[in-house]
Amino acid sequence: MSSRSAILQAVKQNQPTVETLPDITQPDYALKFGTTEKFAEVLTAIGGRVILVDETDDLKALILQVYGEEADIVSVIDELPFKPLFPPGTEDPHVLENVDIALMKAQFGVSENGSVWVTEAEYKVRAFPFICQHLAVVLSRNDLVPYMHEAYQKISGQQYGFGLFIAGPSKTADIEQSLVLGAHGPKTMTVFLTQ
Amino acid sequence: MQTVTKSHAELSEGFNKDEARVSWHDETLWWIRQKRDKAAHQMPEWEWLRQTASGIKDYVLGNLHDLLELFEANALANGIKVHWAADAAEHNRIVYGILQEHGVTKIVKSKSMLTEECGLNEYLHEKQVDVVDTDLGERIVQLAGEVPSHIVLPCIHWKKEEIGELFHKFLGTPEGNADPQFLTGAARIHLREKFLTRRVAITGVNFAVAETGEFVVCTNEGNADMGTHLSDIHIACMGIEKIIPKQEHLGIFLRLLARSATGQPTTTYNSHFKKPAPGQEMHIVLVDNGRSRQLGRPDFRNSLKCIRCGACMNTCPVYRRSGGHSYKYAISGPIGSILAPNLDMEKHADLPFASTLCGSCSNVCPVKIDIHDQLYKWRQEITKNGHAPKAKTFAMKIVAAVLARPWMYRLGGSVARKMMRLFPSLMNNKSIPWNKARELPAPPKQSFGEWYAKNRKKV
Numbered sequence: 203m204s205s206r207s208a209i210l211q212a213v214k215q216n217q218p219t220v221e222t223l224p225d226i227t228q229p230d231y232a233l234k235f236g237t238t239e240k241f242a243e244v245l246t247a248i249g250g251r252v253i254l255v256d257e258t259d260d261l262k263a264l265i266l267q268v269y270g271e272e273a274d275i276v277s278v279i280d281e282l283p284f285k286p287l288f289p290p291g292t293e294d295p296h297v298l299e300n301v302d303i304a305l306m307k308a309q310f311g312v313s314e315n316g317s318v319w320v321t322e323a324e325y326k327v328r329a330f331p332f333i334c335q336h337l338a339v340v341l342s343r344n345d346l347v348p349y350m351h352e353a354y355q356k357i358s359g360q361q362y363g364f365g366l367f368i369a370g371p372s373k374t375a376d377i378e379q380s381l382v383l384g385a386h387g388p389k390t391m392t393v394f395l396t397q
Numbered sequence: 398m399q400t401v402t403k404s405h406a407e408l409s410e411g412f413n414k415d416e417a418r419v420s421w422h423d424e425t426l427w428w429i430r431q432k433r434d435k436a437a438h439q440m441p442e443w444e445w446l447r448q449t450a451s452g453i454k455d456y457v458l459g460n461l462h463d464l465l466e467l468f469e470a471n472a473l474a475n476g477i478k479v480h481w482a483a484d485a486a487e488h489n490r491i492v493y494g495i496l497q498e499h500g501v502t503k504i505v506k507s508k509s510m511l512t513e514e515c516g517l518n519e520y521l522h523e524k525q526v527d528v529v530d531t532d533l534g535e536r537i538v539q540l541a542g543e544v545p546s547h548i549v550l551p552c553i554h555w556k557k558e559e560i561g562e563l564f565h566k567f568l569g570t571p572e573g574n575a576d577p578q579f580l581t582g583a584a585r586i587h588l589r590e591k592f593l594t595r596r597v598a599i600t601g602v603n604f605a606v607a608e609t610g611e612f613v614v615c616t617n618e619g620n621a622d623m624g625t626h627l628s629d630i631h632i633a634c635m636g637i638e639k640i641i642p643k644q645e646h647l648g649i650f651l652r653l654l655a656r657s658a659t660g661q662p663t664t665t666y667n668s669h670f671k672k673p674a675p676g677q678e679m680h681i682v683l684v685d686n687g688r689s690r691q692l693g694r695p696d697f698r699n700s701l702k703c704i705r706c707g708a709c710m711n712t713c714p715v716y717r718r719s720g721g722h723s724y725k726y727a728i729s730g731p732i733g734s735i736l737a738p739n740l741d742m743e744k745h746a747d748l749p750f751a752s753t754l755c756g757s758c759s760n761v762c763p764v765k766i767d768i769h770d771q772l773y774k775w776r777q778e779i780t781k782n783g784h785a786p787k788a789k790t791f792a793m794k795i796v797a798a799v800l801a802r803p804w805m806y807r808l809g810g811s812v813a814r815k816m817m818r819l820f821p822s823l824m825n826n827k828s829i830p831w832n833k834a835r836e837l838p839a840p841p842k843q844s845f846g847e848w849y850a851k852n853r854k855k856v
């Protein structure tokens with residue numbers, strides 16, 4: 203008998219009878235909050251940075267103001283062109299190792315934990331949000347949901363090969379619990395929160 | 398692998414020789430427990446979340462067979478290759494087989510307690526495969542030739558000065574530099590080179606969704622992602638109990654996991670792997686290794702609900718003062734003590750006794766595992782099966798005999814009180830194990846029974 207059959211048979215024989223799944227609707231007494239304020243508060247607390255963008259702001263000019271006119275920015279947002287993802291003639295993610303600032307859109311953000319949801323539609327290449335030194339994300343305030351429950355309602359049915367929540371810069375506290383930003387991935391994460 | 402025959406108590410004694418260090422270890426973990434409390438107490442819905450998570454896991458245990466089949470079918474449809482391993486040895490053979498097939502001898506690996514449980518690193522080392530653990534804490538213990546002492550905080554027992562020395566030796570950092578920021582920066586450079594050059598990446602799995610065939614890996618460092626997205630082959634290893642029914646259930650578990658582990662609102666990266674990247678190969682190894690047996694033990698099956706947050710370790714007064722290595726098992730602390738005896742009751746017979754049964758572990762567990770009840774039940778199993786220490790069994794028999802005979806109990810008490818008064822050094826002797834780190838109280842003149850008999854008449 204294959205291990206597959208043996209495992210499945212043993213599991214079937216030993217599993218208890220449980221028929222119902224619990225209801226996962228949040229109770230009414232769950233905390234209520236303003237999604238923009240909470241998102242900014244939480245993301246800032248976990249080492250990220252939130253920049254509120256007004257309707258009248260020129261986003262590209264604002265990004266250059268934040269990172270400096272000389273900033274080395276690779277953008278995968280068509281409306282915000284900077285340097286392209288790949289130099290001509292290659293699509294090997296390893297060439298991204300020298301990306302300084304990666305600029306991408308997020309589909310939506312989650313206020314309770316300061317995270318943003320992105321998939322291949324936004325980052326194009328899976329390594330992009332990790333291999334860069336700094337991550338810049340553009341997100342609309344209208345696309346903030348309060349909790350992870352609403353987040354998964356939005357994700358439900360989405361076709362993606364790889365999707366992820368990102369909440370702040372890459373970090374570690376493995377050395378005596380001292381927080382260090384920039385473990386392997388980006389050292390900073392900035393979310394430009396548009397109207 | 399090195400064979401360890403010392404008991405938890407003996408190994409703890411070694412750990413306890415350096416009192417200042419034990420206090421530091423204890424306080425550091427308690428601080429993390431407090432961060433967990435702060436996160437939990439902000440949320441009025443916290444207890445509802447725990448109850449719901451526990452309920453979902455009940456359903457998983459009751460329907461694991463169908464959920465595993467559904468997960469497999471969906472993962473295959475997504476283009477993921479699925480393997481089944483009955484035990485640790487088969488798991489290791491499968492992983493090595495994939496490496497051999499591609500002629501790969503150098504790999505990167507992110508944190509996976511399952512591969513620790515299976516002894517994958519040692520196995521691959523024997524096969525001349527170079528494995529680089531990429532979680533910073535795991536890399537530190539790996540360079541030192543150790544195993545993690547905590548499932549979330551692998552080098553919680555290491556001081557920064559020692560890490561500075563270790564990095565000086567292996568990574569060439571300046572001698573005497575123990576600055577965490579600097580040392581992390583050195584590790585970043587060291588590991589980036591590995592990420593960029595290695596073709597195979599192994600990761601663990603936090604949750605696997607039956608409904609969609611995807612799996613989720615949670616890290617703060619981004620090391621799992623740096624490894625997998627720069628590799629040709631991704632091998633994800635998971636215990637069969639990591640299945641959850643639906644994608645929407647991730648909302649419940651991801652809200653609980655990081656808050657319980659470290660008090661963070663979430664881990665930095667919650668990566669959902671559904672399909673291999675173009676040109677990439679993705680494998681999942683589903684491992685039983687005793688889990689189906691544990692599922693058949695009604696008293697102990699709830700241990701399979703564990704989501705590996707480590708909250709029970711951070712709160713445990715015994716873990717905090719004995720260190721993770723004293724448990725001699727990949728998963729230490731209270732949860733490890735109820736998982737390990739399932740694999741080998743005799744070898745791990747000491748672990749369920751390494752507890753005060755205070756119940757704090759059960760109170761912080763995000764999926765409401767009755768950990769301290771199971772510790773108590775394992776003690777009974779172990780004693781029934783004759784694996785309890787002989788001295789303890791003998792002492793318990795004497796106690797049972799005395800407690801069953803009131804005259805013997807009264808006599809014993811009266812003799813003991815007299816002895817304590819007349820020969821205090823005989824009773825308060827440090828050679829008696831109970832007196833280690835304890836002092837006997839001053840002996841009362843009479844027992845409570847005698848006092849009550851006398852005072853009752855006055856009323």
